[in-house]
Amino acid sequence: MTQRKTRTTKADATRRQLLDAALAVIAERGYAEATVDRIVEVAGVSKGVAYYHFPSKAAIAESILVDGIGDLIVSFERVAAEAVSATAALTAMIELFAAVIFENAAFGRFFVAELWRPGRAWSAVMRGYEQRLLALLQAQLVRGQREGTVRPELDAAFESVALVGMVLTTTLYYIGEEGEAHGTLDERRQLFIARIVDFVHHANASAGMRAG
Amino acid sequence: MTQRKTRTTKADATRRQLLDAALAVIAERGYAEATVDRIVEVAGVSKGVAYYHFPSKAAIAESILVDGIGDLIVSFERVAAEAVSATAALTAMIELFAAVIFENAAFGRFFVAELWRPGRAWSAVMRGYEQRLLALLQAQLVRGQREGTVRPELDAAFESVALVGMVLTTTLYYIGEEGEAHGTLDERRQLFIARIVDFVHHANASAGMRAG
Amino acid sequence: MTQRKTRTTKADATRRQLLDAALAVIAERGYAEATVDRIVEVAGVSKGVAYYHFPSKAAIAESILVDGIGDLIVSFERVAAEAVSATAALTAMIELFAAVIFENAAFGRFFVAELWRPGRAWSAVMRGYEQRLLALLQAQLVRGQREGTVRPELDAAFESVALVGMVLTTTLYYIGEEGEAHGTLDERRQLFIARIVDFVHHANASAGMRAG
Amino acid sequence: MTQRKTRTTKADATRRQLLDAALAVIAERGYAEATVDRIVEVAGVSKGVAYYHFPSKAAIAESILVDGIGDLIVSFERVAAEAVSATAALTAMIELFAAVIFENAAFGRFFVAELWRPGRAWSAVMRGYEQRLLALLQAQLVRGQREGTVRPELDAAFESVALVGMVLTTTLYYIGEEGEAHGTLDERRQLFIARIVDFVHHANASAGMRAG
DNA sequence: GATGAATGAGCCTTCATTCAT
DNA sequence: AATGAATGAAGGCTCATTCAT
Numbered sequence: 001m002t003q004r005k006t007r008t009t010k011a012d013a014t015r016r017q018l019l020d021a022a023l024a025v026i027a028e029r030g031y032a033e034a035t036v037d038r039i040v041e042v043a044g045v046s047k048g049v050a051y052y053h054f055p056s057k058a059a060i061a062e063s064i065l066v067d068g069i070g071d072l073i074v075s076f077e078r079v080a081a082e083a084v085s086a087t088a089a090l091t092a093m094i095e096l097f098a099a100v101i102f103e104n105a106a107f108g109r110f111f112v113a114e115l116w117r118p119g120r121a122w123s124a125v126m127r128g129y130e131q132r133l134l135a136l137l138q139a140q141l142v143r144g145q146r147e148g149t150v151r152p153e154l155d156a157a158f159e160s161v162a163l164v165g166m167v168l169t170t171t172l173y174y175i176g177e178e179g180e181a182h183g184t185l186d187e188r189r190q191l192f193i194a195r196i197v198d199f200v201h202h203a204n205a206s207a208g209m210r211a212g
Numbered sequence: 213m214t215q216r217k218t219r220t221t222k223a224d225a226t227r228r229q230l231l232d233a234a235l236a237v238i239a240e241r242g243y244a245e246a247t248v249d250r251i252v253e254v255a256g257v258s259k260g261v262a263y264y265h266f267p268s269k270a271a272i273a274e275s276i277l278v279d280g281i282g283d284l285i286v287s288f289e290r291v292a293a294e295a296v297s298a299t300a301a302l303t304a305m306i307e308l309f310a311a312v313i314f315e316n317a318a319f320g321r322f323f324v325a326e327l328w329r330p331g332r333a334w335s336a337v338m339r340g341y342e343q344r345l346l347a348l349l350q351a352q353l354v355r356g357q358r359e360g361t362v363r364p365e366l367d368a369a370f371e372s373v374a375l376v377g378m379v380l381t382t383t384l385y386y387i388g389e390e391g392e393a394h395g396t397l398d399e400r401r402q403l404f405i406a407r408i409v410d411f412v413h414h415a416n417a418s419a420g421m422r423a424g
Numbered sequence: 425m426t427q428r429k430t431r432t433t434k435a436d437a438t439r440r441q442l443l444d445a446a447l448a449v450i451a452e453r454g455y456a457e458a459t460v461d462r463i464v465e466v467a468g469v470s471k472g473v474a475y476y477h478f479p480s481k482a483a484i485a486e487s488i489l490v491d492g493i494g495d496l497i498v499s500f501e502r503v504a505a506e507a508v509s510a511t512a513a514l515t516a517m518i519e520l521f522a523a524v525i526f527e528n529a530a531f532g533r534f535f536v537a538e539l540w541r542p543g544r545a546w547s548a549v550m551r552g553y554e555q556r557l558l559a560l561l562q563a564q565l566v567r568g569q570r571e572g573t574v575r576p577e578l579d580a581a582f583e584s585v586a587l588v589g590m591v592l593t594t595t596l597y598y599i600g601e602e603g604e605a606h607g608t609l610d611e612r613r614q615l616f617i618a619r620i621v622d623f624v625h626h627a628n629a630s631a632g633m634r635a636g
Numbered sequence: 637m638t639q640r641k642t643r644t645t646k647a648d649a650t651r652r653q654l655l656d657a658a659l660a661v662i663a664e665r666g667y668a669e670a671t672v673d674r675i676v677e678v679a680g681v682s683k684g685v686a687y688y689h690f691p692s693k694a695a696i697a698e699s700i701l702v703d704g705i706g707d708l709i710v711s712f713e714r715v716a717a718e719a720v721s722a723t724a725a726l727t728a729m730i731e732l733f734a735a736v737i738f739e740n741a742a743f744g745r746f747f748v749a750e751l752w753r754p755g756r757a758w759s760a761v762m763r764g765y766e767q768r769l770l771a772l773l774q775a776q777l778v779r780g781q782r783e784g785t786v787r788p789e790l791d792a793a794f795e796s797v798a799l800v801g802m803v804l805t806t807t808l809y810y811i812g813e814e815g816e817a818h819g820t821l822d823e824r825r826q827l828f829i830a831r832i833v834d835f836v837h838h839a840n841a842s843a844g845m846r847a848g
Numbered sequence: 849g850a851t852g853a854a855t856g857a858g859c860c861t862t863c864a865t866t867c868a869t
Numbered sequence: 870a871a872t873g874a875a876t877g878a879a880g881g882c883t884c885a886t887t888c889a890t
Contacts, residue, residue, distance in 0.1 A: 032243075035880065036881060037881090048856065050882095051883075056881080057880095110330070118240060153410075158411075162381070165385075169378075170373050174370075202363070202414055247863060248863075249862095259872075260871055263865070268864080269865090454754050457668070471886095481886090536752045537749060540748045540804075542666050585806050586832075589802050589806060590798045593805070619794055623794075623795070628838070646874080647873085671860085672860065681875075682877060684877065687860090687861065
């Protein structure tokens with residue numbers, strides 16, 4: 001039992017090393033230019049293990065995406081369950097989303113690049129996860145319309161996509177801007193997230209709400 | 213003289229065939245999976261000519277991006293020169309941008325994928341073009357703030373990126389949605405563009421403006 | 425003592441499972457495409473045990489061949505000791521040989537493929553077994569010549585090879601023919617073996633013998 | 637025109653070099669152990685050309701088999717058309733077959749190994765060629781039965797397979813035997829082929845014929 | 849005895865680029 | 870200008886074998 005656990009733990013550790021290394025390598029130049037050779041080099045393991053733990057390079061990459069989106073989905077679901085209003089939920093989700101991308105730029109870049117890559121070949125699992133993430137945002141937009149805080153004429157499906165796209169692109173742009181920094185990293189992060197939340201708020205809020 | 217013209221024309225035609233073919237091939241599976249073999253096959257020319265007209269595969273791709281963004285810049289500049297107000301200019305730019313992407317999804321996809329690809333290797337020329345495009349949007353946002361139609365607390369640099377990201381991602385998402393179509397393609401396009409313009413308007417407009 | 429026996433028995437069982445699994449896997453696509461992973465999977469044991477019981481993949485395969493040919497040799501020797509005439513012995517040997525291959529097509533295929541594979545790397549042991557098998561046939565051909573039932577001008581060495589090749593190839597061809605079956609499997613088998621025996625008889629028998 | 641021809645000729649020469657080299661390499665250790673690296677090394681060309689002229693390693697190998705069997709088929713067809721009797725045709729075919737394998741042992745070995753390899757993956761084209769070769773032998777056996785020179789009880793389908801198997805295996809065995817040579821190579825070859833023809837003759841001929 | 853994670857050499861294949869004609 | 874054969878550096882992946890536990 002102990003042995004089994006130990007083994008499992010060790011194997012899991014190797015798996016994790018591979019995923020971390022893969023994300024780092026993919027973040028450098030994108031999925032296409034990431035080589036398995038480089039990934040295992042960064043992970044500090046031999047080439048064979050990569051194929052012992054994953055069936056292909058694509059599977060490694062997809063595992064990263066699925067894990068990342070999965071975590072977001074879990075967080076979004078908790079927010080949806082706990083938030084007292086659609087406005088609170090949307091604000092929390094956007095904040096969370098931006099914070100995650102901000103803190104894990106490597107994942108953010110990979111996510112953006114693959115989300116809209118022409119002919120991307122990720123599996124149905126992956127597409128399902130994307131849909132669930134969008135659906136969670138969409139549900140809160142609809143809820144907001146019921147609650148009178150989101151403009152009724154707004155198309156929730158369109159809007160959820162716009163939000164994801166906007167958050168991802170601005171965050172990456174922000175991270176990319178290096179040099180002309182004012183304030184500490186944390187301050188800048190706070191300011192940036194506030195800006196996104198404000199943008200979303202104005203874009204979606206109904207007049208009455210905004211006035212409030 | 214006639215011959216010179218003929219030659220130039222013919223060379224231009226070949227160049228154009230190559231660019232069109234390259235865009236079509238890249239749109240299928242992305243830049244990395246596009247092969248020169250496939251491009252020349254689609255273009256109906258031999259492999260040698262591709263390297264006669266362009267120094268490399270990357271140069272072909274970059275030429276597509278530069279041409280596309282260049283056209284947008286020219287259009288944006290004309291809009292900026294002619295628009296009677298920042299609001300009119302921004303509306304026209306967003307409409308134009310969405311329409312171009314909508315009509316040339318292949319270009320749109322390529323643009324999105326490369327704009328935020330980690331470690332993308334396009335030249336300084338390319339980056340300069342991107343900056344000019346963003347700067348034209350930014351200028352109108354600033355002008356709007358002067359004119360009192362854009363919220364003064366808004367960060368124009370942030371905002372211009374958000375606009376580009378939002379337009380690109382929603383457009384591609386929309387194009388991807390096939391099947392559940394209501395109305396003709398043109399009607400849907402009109403509706404879609406109206407939605408984007410509306411979104412932008414609400415996100416940016418100052419309260420007084422919106423009330424108006 | 426009991427434990428020793430148990431151990432031996434268990435070890436033998438594992439060994440047998442591995443050999444059976446290996447033969448099954450090899451029969452699917454040949455030795456080269458058989459993988460140790462697949463063999464242990466079919467055998468239902470871990471990878472480590474395979475290398476505990478055998479020094480290499482080649483050793484497993486060779487063990488199959490040696491065991492199979494060894495059994496044939498033992499049978500041939502018994503036939504040689506008991507047969508009242510060369511004709512009876514040859515008939516019995518050919519019948520036996522064809523029956524064995526017919527009933528164990530997997531072994532037959534493997535045997536054929538490896539017997540004439542260019543540069544096959546089996547050990548001296550293996551080659552020795554082949555020679556012994558051929559020698560037993562050859563001995564009966566020579567005996568037949570002494571007894572006047574086998575044509576005297578016939579080259580026994582050549583003939584023994586021809587017999588083995590002919591039996592193997594026709595049997596495999598027969599097994600491969602599926603669909604157009606007449607009669608039960610057993611009937612077809614009987615008919616087929618009779619045909620081989622007849623062929624051999626005519627090819628080798630001296631005129632006087634045949635007339636008789 | 638001249639240029640086209642020159643190019644074609646040169647490309648064909650390269651193709652031929654590859655095929656010859658591949659056959660030589662495959663003859664050494666079999667298809668599975670033949671590497672493309674070794675083939676191009678022997679051919680004296682770069683690795684890329686192999687894949688410029690053939691889609692895969694398997695395609696190279698199959699091309700060899702198809703070409704070789706194709707030549708045999710053409711020869712067999714000529715024999716069938718010209719022979720005055722089934723006996724003459726069969727004798728000529730067997731002689732021809734044995735001579736071809738004798739002179740091109742590399743091809744013979746490859747042919748034998750692949751003809752009965754379990755799960756061999758060659759295309760339908762290849763299987764079709766095999767059938768045509770057997771059919772040509774079979775046709776002469778049937779013709780011989782009509783002409784009264786081949787035993788009527790004999791199964792032509794079975795017999796054709798037996799002939800091919802027997803010729804291939806004995807020839808390769810013969811070639812393999814090195815050292816204990818009597819007479820010149822050509823004398824031994826003559827003797828060997830005579831032996832095969834004699835074997836076939838006895839195995840198939842009806843009593844009356846043999847007496848004649 | 850047994851397990852299964854890890855190793856690493858080597859394989860087939862792809863593809864941007866060059867160059868003789 | 871144009872062709873297409875040729876190049877060669879990688880890249881993804883396989884698999885027999887080893888070894889710590």
